[in-house]
Amino acid sequence: QVQLVESGGGVVQPGGSLRLSCSASGFTFSSGGMHWVRQAPGMGLEWVAFIRDDGGNKYYADTVKGRFTISRDNSANILYLQMNSLRYEDTAVYHCAKAPHTTYWSFEYWGRGSLVTVSA
Amino acid sequence: IQMTQSPSSLSASVGDRVTITCRASQNINSYLNWHHHRPGEAPRLLIYTSSNLQSGVPSRFSGSGSGTDFTLTISSLQPEDFGTYYCQQSYSLPTFGGGTKLEI
Numbered sequence: 026q027v028q029l030v031e032s033g034g035g036v037v038q039p040g041g042s043l044r045l046s047c048s049a050s051g052f053t054f055s056s057g058g059m060h061w062v063r064q065a066p067g068m069g070l071e072w073v074a075f076i077r078d079d080g081g082n083k084y085y086a087d088t089v090k091g092r093f094t095i096s097r098d099n100s101a102n103i104l105y106l107q108m109n110s111l112r113y114e115d116t117a118v119y120h121c122a123k124a125p126h127t128t129y130w131s132f133e134y135w136g137r138g139s140l141v142t143v144s145a
Numbered sequence: 146i147q148m149t150q151s152p153s154s155l156s157a158s159v160g161d162r163v164t165i166t167c168r169a170s171q172n173i174n175s176y177l178n179w180h181h182h183r184p185g186e187a188p189r190l191l192i193y194t195s196s197n198l199q200s201g202v203p204s205r206f207s208g209s210g211s212g213t214d215f216t217l218t219i220s221s222l223q224p225e226d227f228g229t230y231y232c233q234q235s236y237s238l239p240t241f242g243g244g245t246k247l248e249i
Contacts, residue, residue: 069231072241122188128176131190132190134187135188
């Protein structure tokens with residue numbers, strides 16, 4: 026079955042950097058788009074970034090544009106999120122999610138998430 | 146595109162029929178999906194393109210609507226249905242409703 030497992034979260038100071046990973050299994054990773062979605066404490070879900078199957082097209086939420094970079098390694102079945110210039114408001118659980126084949130803009134399967142805490 | 150859900154929370158009993166509504170700030174045709182999230186778990190896609198049941202999702206869940214107004218209905222509430230329900234538009238870059246927290 027499809028499995029998405031995030032890792033790399035932790036505590037980081039404002040202005041610092043962190044890289045999240047999402048290990049994928051149970052499907053052909055190289056044939057589908059992938060997303061990052063986050064949930065801040067007590068808040069709802071917020072889409073963060075998307076990368077196409079071949080890594081050629083990337084899209085970002087305005088709140089992270091210029092600071093976060095999404096990438097993927099199709100040979101290792103891993104999705105990444107490089108987060109730079111972190112702010113207090115980036116504190117959240119970060120989920121990776123698989124897009125369905127029919128559209129880029131939905132989420133067919135999700136991971137449990139990895140907690141990122143930005144704190145001095 | 147702004148998505149507005151109501152109610153923001155509700156309490157219901159096992160066996161009840163529950164309805165959650167979602168409104169888009171502009172016409173999104175049928176590009177509306179519903180997700181369920183229990184604390185500490187991975188969210189789960191329930192309904193895609195307004196009314197299509199995702200594989201493996203119980204038939205007590207159903208969705209309807211088009212344009213700007215959408216509905217998720219749970220016909221007979223089960224204990225495992227607690228958690229938060231989110232609508233999400235896939236007409237353009239994804240946005241979510243604020244969530245409906247369902248307590249059993």
